Amino acid sequence: DALLGCHRSYRSRPTHGIGKFKYLLPKEVPKKRKEKVQMKEISAGTEYQYGDINIQMTSYDLCLVEHFAQYVHRLCNRLSIQVTESYAMPTKTNEVLYLEERGSKMQLDAVLTTHQRVVQIRGLSSTFAPILLEVIQSSQPEGVHLLMKQHTEADFKSRLKSRPELEELLAEMS
Amino acid sequence: CYFSSCSSWLPQRLPLRGSHWQSSLLEFRTSLPVRAQPKKKKKVDVKKEQAQKERMKKKLKKLEKAAPELIPIEDFITPLKYSESNRVRSLPPLSPEESERRVLLLKKWCLFKQKQDEAEKKAIKTLVECQQEALKELRLESEELYQAAIRRDEGLFPFQREGPTHTPPLPGYDPPEGKCTDITKVYTQ
Numbered sequence: 001d002a003l004l005g006c007h008r009s010y011r012s013r014p015t016h017g018i019g020k021f022k023y024l025l026p027k028e029v030p031k032k033r034k035e036k037v038q039m040k041e042i043s044a045g046t047e048y049q050y051g052d053i054n055i056q057m058t059s060y061d062l063c064l065v066e067h068f069a070q071y072v073h074r075l076c077n078r079l080s081i082q083v084t085e086s087y088a089m090p091t092k093t094n095e096v097l098y099l100e101e102r103g104s105k106m107q108l109d110a111v112l113t114t115h116q117r118v119v120q121i122r123g124l125s126s127t128f129a130p131i132l133l134e135v136i137q138s139s140q141p142e143g144v145h146l147l148m149k150q151h152t153e154a155d156f157k158s159r160l161k162s163r164p165e166l167e168e169l170l171a172e173m174s
Numbered sequence: 175c176y177f178s179s180c181s182s183w184l185p186q187r188l189p190l191r192g193s194h195w196q197s198s199l200l201e202f203r204t205s206l207p208v209r210a211q212p213k214k215k216k217k218v219d220v221k222k223e224q225a226q227k228e229r230m231k232k233k234l235k236k237l238e239k240a241a242p243e244l245i246p247i248e249d250f251i252t253p254l255k256y257s258e259s260n261r262v263r264s265l266p267p268l269s270p271e272e273s274e275r276r277v278l279l280l281k282k283w284c285l286f287k288q289k290q291d292e293a294e295k296k297a298i299k300t301l302v303e304c305q306q307e308a309l310k311e312l313r314l315e316s317e318e319l320y321q322a323a324i325r326r327d328e329g330l331f332p333f334q335r336e337g338p339t340h341t342p343p344l345p346g347y348d349p350p351e352g353k354c355t356d357i358t359k360v361y362t363q
Binding site for chain 2: 099134149
């Protein structure tokens with residue numbers, strides 16, 4: 001007990017820090033805690049600047065839309081426009097059925113997957129917006145549908161899983 | 175229908191009892207006291223309701239504690255069938271002419287892309303310069319118009335545009351009848 005209670009370090013002596021060993025061990029990486037998916041604050045923007053804008057690119061072709069999203073992201077980096085987020089929306093699958101010429105049964109034509117990528121930018125100045133729009137439109141590839149709109153909470157919520165139990169309980173409570 | 179036949183030959187002296195529950199012969203809708211449970215005591219009811227409410231609140235708290243999850247994106251998950259098989263592609267060795275041709279092609283492509291990129295940068299630069307000059311002139315003309323021009327355009331967003339198509343739409347094309355069904359997998363937490 002007397003040994004543990006001793007606080008004198010004797011810094012002038014060569015035996016200073018004799019009991020230390022933690023500096024010899026490999027550095028422990030702190031445990032990665034699961035980060036809660038929280039919505040970032042949506043900025044409304046001032047009179048001369050737009051707030052959060054979503055550039056949504058939709059297409060049936062995955063590679064094309066992916067490459068276009070990368071191009072837009074790099075363009076914004078180059079033009080020093082702040083890119084807050086760059087994510088992918090969940091894919092939608094559609095089954096296309098067509099009616100045969102001679103027959104009443106629906107025939108399966110194809111299974112199409114729609115992919116969507118979103119690049120979110122902030123602080124776009126009002127004078128530069130039309131220029132950016134022009135540049136993106138001129139390099140828009142075939143079959144890629146471009147949509148630019150302001151970011152809303154509903155857009156963020158559409159990325160999350162639905163919780164029917166919670167909704168049921170809330171409905172019952174109120 | 176038994177009762178109706180019964181009524182036909184009975185002398186019409188007594189008012190008929192429609193059902194055996196109908197006790198008084200005077201009025202229509204009086205009945206015997208129903209031998210149900212005696213009225214539940216109010217205290218037990220309230221307690222039960224309170225307990226139920228508390229249970230629901232606890233459940234709600236538990237569910238609300240769990241953080242909402244993002245829907246997993248199927249694009250980024252490689253299907254298992256591509257990672258299970260061990261087949262390896264064996265390519266034939268390239269001849270020196272072929273490799274030389276490829277390298278030269280790559281260089282040409284790099285140059286083409288560089289020229290394209292530079293042209294784009296130059297175009298953006300000229301656009302910005304012209305815009306700035308125009309705004310400067312406008313400012314000299316009238317301060318009010320300049321201020322109005324600087325403001326952000328509310329009608330700009332939302333903005334939509336379809337990508338350019340390879341061929342124009344065929345005139346007089348009659349598409350076959352059909353329907354499109356959405357079969358996306360719904361994820362619930």
